[in-house]
Amino acid sequence: MNNEMMSIIFASDNETKLNELTIHRTTASLPFCGRYRFIDFTLSNLVNSNITTIGIVTRNNYSSLMDHIRMGRDWDLNRKNSGIAVFPPYASNTSRTMFKGKIEALYGILDYIEKATEEYVVLTNSNIATNLDFEDVYEKHIQKGADITMLTYSSHPTSSRRVLVDTDKDGRVTDARITSTISDDIAEVGINIYLIKKDLLIRLITDSYERGYSDFEKHIIQYNVDKLGIYTYHVEGYAAIIDDVKSYYTESMRILDTDIRNDLFYRCGKIFTKVKDSVPTKYGIGASVRNSLIADGCEINGRVENSILFRGVVVEEGAYISNSIVMENGRIMKYSELRYTITDKDVTVTEDKTISGSENYPVVIVKNKIV
Amino acid sequence: MYSNKKECVAMLLAGGQGTRLYSLTAHVAKPAVSFGGKYRIIDFPLSNCINSGIDTIGVLTQYQPFALNQYIGNGQPWDLDRLNGGVYVLPPYMKSAKSDWYKGTANAIYQNIDFIDKFSPDYVLVLSGDHIYKMDYSEMLDYHKSKGADCTIAVINVSLDEASRFGIMNTNADGSVYEFEEKPKQPKSTNASMGIYIFTWQVLRKYLIEDEADPDSHNDFGKDVIPAMLRDGQKLFAYRFDGYWKDVGTIKSLWEANMDLIDRNSGLNIEDSSWKIYARNAAEPPHFVGDHADVENSLVTEGCEIDGTVRNSVISSRVEICRGALVEDSNIMPGAVVKEGAQIHYAIIGDDAVIEEGAVIGEAQDGVPVEDVKITVVGPGAVVKKGTVVPVAAMVD
Numbered sequence: 001m002n003n004e005m006m007s008i009i010f011a012s013d014n015e016t017k018l019n020e021l022t023i024h025r026t027t028a029s030l031p032f033c034g035r036y037r038f039i040d041f042t043l044s045n046l047v048n049s050n051i052t053t054i055g056i057v058t059r060n061n062y063s064s065l066m067d068h069i070r071m072g073r074d075w076d077l078n079r080k081n082s083g084i085a086v087f088p089p090y091a092s093n094t095s096r097t098m099f100k101g102k103i104e105a106l107y108g109i110l111d112y113i114e115k116a117t118e119e120y121v122v123l124t125n126s127n128i129a130t131n132l133d134f135e136d137v138y139e140k141h142i143q144k145g146a147d148i149t150m151l152t153y154s155s156h157p158t159s160s161r162r163v164l165v166d167t168d169k170d171g172r173v174t175d176a177r178i179t180s181t182i183s184d185d186i187a188e189v190g191i192n193i194y195l196i197k198k199d200l201l202i203r204l205i206t207d208s209y210e211r212g213y214s215d216f217e218k219h220i221i222q223y224n225v226d227k228l229g230i231y232t233y234h235v236e237g238y239a240a241i242i243d244d245v246k247s248y249y250t251e252s253m254r255i256l257d258t259d260i261r262n263d264l265f266y267r268c269g270k271i272f273t274k275v276k277d278s279v280p281t282k283y284g285i286g287a288s289v290r291n292s293l294i295a296d297g298c299e300i301n302g303r304v305e306n307s308i309l310f311r312g313v314v315v316e317e318g319a320y321i322s323n324s325i326v327m328e329n330g331r332i333m334k335y336s337e338l339r340y341t342i343t344d345k346d347v348t349v350t351e352d353k354t355i356s357g358s359e360n361y362p363v364v365i366v367k368n369k370i371v
Numbered sequence: 372m373y374s375n376k377k378e379c380v381a382m383l384l385a386g387g388q389g390t391r392l393y394s395l396t397a398h399v400a401k402p403a404v405s406f407g408g409k410y411r412i413i414d415f416p417l418s419n420c421i422n423s424g425i426d427t428i429g430v431l432t433q434y435q436p437f438a439l440n441q442y443i444g445n446g447q448p449w450d451l452d453r454l455n456g457g458v459y460v461l462p463p464y465m466k467s468a469k470s471d472w473y474k475g476t477a478n479a480i481y482q483n484i485d486f487i488d489k490f491s492p493d494y495v496l497v498l499s500g501d502h503i504y505k506m507d508y509s510e511m512l513d514y515h516k517s518k519g520a521d522c523t524i525a526v527i528n529v530s531l532d533e534a535s536r537f538g539i540m541n542t543n544a545d546g547s548v549y550e551f552e553e554k555p556k557q558p559k560s561t562n563a564s565m566g567i568y569i570f571t572w573q574v575l576r577k578y579l580i581e582d583e584a585d586p587d588s589h590n591d592f593g594k595d596v597i598p599a600m601l602r603d604g605q606k607l608f609a610y611r612f613d614g615y616w617k618d619v620g621t622i623k624s625l626w627e628a629n630m631d632l633i634d635r636n637s638g639l640n641i642e643d644s645s646w647k648i649y650a651r652n653a654a655e656p657p658h659f660v661g662d663h664a665d666v667e668n669s670l671v672t673e674g675c676e677i678d679g680t681v682r683n684s685v686i687s688s689r690v691e692i693c694r695g696a697l698v699e700d701s702n703i704m705p706g707a708v709v710k711e712g713a714q715i716h717y718a719i720i721g722d723d724a725v726i727e728e729g730a731v732i733g734e735a736q737d738g739v740p741v742e743d744v745k746i747t748v749v750g751p752g753a754v755v756k757k758g759t760v761v762p763v764a765a766m767v768d
Binding site: 033288 | 408
């Protein structure tokens with residue numbers, strides 16, 4: 001099977017709650033797991049599933065994303081036919097104002113979708129880290145004769161907007177609730193990835209747009225539960241959805257679990273990212289590292305525990321990093337301590353400083369700061 | 372006006388068998404041998420070329436070329452996927468009258484005269500695929516041009532003891548070479564040839580054709596072409612290189628060069644972002660260091676899982692070192708697994724080898740001078756069974 005599916009990725013969503021971490025970037029380009037950006041997981045899953053016609057819809061702050069993706073070569077997407085198309089806001093004449101939601105965003109690029117030769121479309125947000133085989137999603141979609149397949153996982157509802165679904169024994173959605181209410185009860189929750197036949201998508205988007213609808217989850221999923229065959233595809237392995245600093249921190253720390261890490265990085269295929277040709281990480285005499293994920297290009301002379309170091313991080317002697325995330329080119333100088341802290345790219349913590357957050361409320365140091 | 376012309380084309384000799392690397396080259400050509408955690412030996416000359424502004428490279432292969440061909444691919448990791456130029460893998464091929472394997476270094480270039488002519492270069496840079504060094508070839512080319520040389524040979528200063536193991540260039544005060552001695556018993560100087568040559572192409576072209584016509588020639592640069600040019604009074608100059616350079620054609624020198632990456636004072640610094648060493652990336656996640664790990668004075672790279680003790684070692688991508696295992700003064704190549712309680716001292720462990728529980732490879736040689744250290748080798752894909760003791764300096768296939 002080849003070229004049955006194309007994909008549209010929404011690069012910007014839910015950024016408000018990520019606060020400092022998305023001041024300068026889209027959610028899609030948020031760094032994750034030491035050397036990746038969120039969109040790497042989506043792009044790799046698509047490529048590993050032979051989906052190579054990929055449109056990326058951006059809203060704002062997309063220069064970091066463009067810099068990351070370039071021509072798509074690192075994902076083998078620099079193709080003569082198909083490949084990546086990036087749509088900045090106001091990409092077409094129909095979009096005279098900034099689009100308000102996915103429906104308007106899709107309406108603005110209907111030409112692109114129509115012209116593609118693929119018959120099916122994968123719609124996906126970009127704040128998801130998981131390892132998926134879309135060919136399997138497609139097979140189930142066909143088997144069930146679904147109109148829309150929505151990917152779901154079992155999770156606790158959080159304070160972020162989620163679609164909770166009930167299904168019948170065949171997996172057909174019988175009820176869809178959209179909620180932001182925290183609950184301890186495990187529910188089947190949508191992860192904002194959909195598979196839909198192109199003709200149907202175009203019809204739904206045009207119809208919704210003409211009626212002034214803008215909310216994909218409400219006006220396309222929820223309103224059509226009875227009219228369309230909407231089926232769930234349950235994602236069995238690790239799936240992380242990041243929509244606030246706390247979920248970013250918690251999901252990052254879960255990656256320190258070897259089973260979860262193997263599931264995310266190897267379950268259905270490899271995860272690709274922009275290659276930076278960093279050197280291997282150098283451990284000095286006196287380095288002490290436990291239970292941590294360490295990217296290349298680091299230089300470690302201090303103590304690191306339960307933490308994630310991105311590429312090019314320097315930990316000087318006597319420094320102590322625990323339960324923290326230090327992004328690219330961070331420099332933690334002598335005798336400084338980080339606890340429950342996230343430092344964004346290019347942060348320097350000078351000598352003898354102590355920065356301490358808590359597990360429920362990690363401190364975030366914004367990009368380029370010197371503490 | 373658009374033209375295919377390139378000022379300088381590099382020809383990289385990658386056809387040697389590398390027999391002195393034993394099992395490490397049983398299935399791959401020497402330039403494809405892993406080095407420094409995430410590199411192959413050939414990444415050094417290829418990166419030097421692109422960093423020096425040379426974007427047209429012929430890689431001459433004939434021995435176990437498959438892994439090397441696959442590794443080089445379209446040259447993209449080194450930015451060598453070009454519309455005009457780029458990297459070309461050049462195996463020997465059938466020609467009309469007489470066809471042959473590459474008989475020697477000079478013959479390998481001779482057989483590719485047509486390839487070089489396509490780019491109408493003024494100069495040809497001849498490189499070896501088994502050296503670890505960082506060198507700006509553009510500076511050497513400037514030297515070649517300023518001297519009006521026909522051939523410039525890069526030389527490095529070695530100790531008088533070592534000199535008898537190298538080709539030695541005896542030079543006049545202006546750097547011109549008056550004599551070349553291959554492995555002299557009593558060396559007159561310590562300018563050792565690094566096997567890096569720049570030739571003015573039209574001059575070399577003539578000598579290659581003459582050399583080929585001589586039935587007694589070994590078709591080798593050091594043995595035949597250079598001496599012939601000297602005899603004829605061509606202008607040969609020695610270009611002195613002062614940086615780090617190591618021929619990694621032996622187990623010991625390969626091990627030493629890996630150790631030099633850890634030692635800040637060795638002169639081998641690959642961290643300089645203005646002279647990056649590029650490599651094909653394995654697309655692996657960052658490495659993970661577990662709760663029982665103790666890693667000091669070592670290099671570790673992507674895809675590793677470390678839960679044992681690692682000291683003074685280079686750990687390559689995808690290597691797994693389990694709890695209670697000990698790795699000291701060693702180079703572990705990609706994908707190798709060191710299981711619980713295994714011990715490795717002063718060793719090179721080949722790609723994807725498995726060292727089972729409690730096995731002991733080599734022995735500690737604390738206090739032994741580096742010259743006398745003996746390296747134990749476990750070949751690529753070998754499995755050392757549970758509890759086996761592999762004695763020092765042994766080679767396990």
